Amino acid sequence: MAKDFQSSKPIYIQIADHLSSQIVRGEMRAGEKLPSVREMAIQSGVNPNTIQRTYSEMERMGIVETRRGQGTFVTENEQVLKDLKSRLQTDIIHSFVQNMKDLGYSQEEMITGLEQYLRREQE
Amino acid sequence: MAKDFQSSKPIYIQIADHLSSQIVRGEMRAGEKLPSVREMAIQSGVNPNTIQRTYSEMERMGIVETRRGQGTFVTENEQVLKDLKSRLQTDIIHSFVQNMKDLGYSQEEMITGLEQYLRREQE
DNA sequence: ATTAGTGTTCTAGTTAGATAGTACACTAAT
DNA sequence: ATTAGTGTACTATCTAACTAGAACACTAAT
Numbered sequence: 001m002a003k004d005f006q007s008s009k010p011i012y013i014q015i016a017d018h019l020s021s022q023i024v025r026g027e028m029r030a031g032e033k034l035p036s037v038r039e040m041a042i043q044s045g046v047n048p049n050t051i052q053r054t055y056s057e058m059e060r061m062g063i064v065e066t067r068r069g070q071g072t073f074v075t076e077n078e079q080v081l082k083d084l085k086s087r088l089q090t091d092i093i094h095s096f097v098q099n100m101k102d103l104g105y106s107q108e109e110m111i112t113g114l115e116q117y118l119r120r121e122q123e
Numbered sequence: 124m125a126k127d128f129q130s131s132k133p134i135y136i137q138i139a140d141h142l143s144s145q146i147v148r149g150e151m152r153a154g155e156k157l158p159s160v161r162e163m164a165i166q167s168g169v170n171p172n173t174i175q176r177t178y179s180e181m182e183r184m185g186i187v188e189t190r191r192g193q194g195t196f197v198t199e200n201e202q203v204l205k206d207l208k209s210r211l212q213t214d215i216i217h218s219f220v221q222n223m224k225d226l227g228y229s230q231e232e233m234i235t236g237l238e239q240y241l242r243r244e245q246e
Numbered sequence: 247a248t249t250a251g252t253g254t255t256c257t258a259g260t261t262a263g264a265t266a267g268t269a270c271a272c273t274a275a276t
Numbered sequence: 277a278t279t280a281g282t283g284t285a286c287t288a289t290c291t292a293a294c295t296a297g298a299a300c301a302c303t304a305a306t
Contacts, residue, residue: 092223097237114234
């Protein structure tokens, strides 16, 4: 991962989002160890303190658990992961609907607009 | 409008987005005068300098035109407004698709997920 | 006991966004 | 000419996010 962050969102949140996606997709399993703070900092090209915040935030949300001296691990609590996926999906859809509504689109137009976009993308 | 900004995005951009939506929805017509910098600052509960940045940014994008001593006006160039609406819509859909893809959803699931959400919303 | 790898904490400094206050310049109406 | 309303410009200050560097504390393996 290089430095291609959007300036609008704090980097530590962006990294947390990215990790959350990986976990939700099943790319990282429950109980699996995340890269160490220092390792992840190098991978992401940011300061270790930034990763520290990312991990702290994710621990606060119950997504990961840290064991001092051992590392940071994806939670074994499957329910938390299930809820996380559900919440992330709802958030995305909600914000999509809200944004389209702000532009004046009807529910019908949202669906047809999406379908047309996906059809175009497949080529 | 009160102070209910998201912390993640610069306020001057959020206000620009909001105004753009109003224009695209037709709530503000081509040629119409926007509130003055000072007036808009009071309405939005922010500093005039912040609005100044909003208007500068929107002028840079060709959405508005400023006439010194007279005010800031929605551009008369209908093509610009048409392109703006199209661009905003595409951006929203694109980011929705990208986010859903990141969570591991297929194109089918995106559409059915959206439909289910809208169905629920109608109640 | 020592070492390597880990999370944790602290202080200091930088930057962008936002605020605050003031002043200047242009336009239209009086 | 004056005035009110407008955009524009400038300096100073504040804060959150981020960076930088160092130190501390715990764990497991040797």
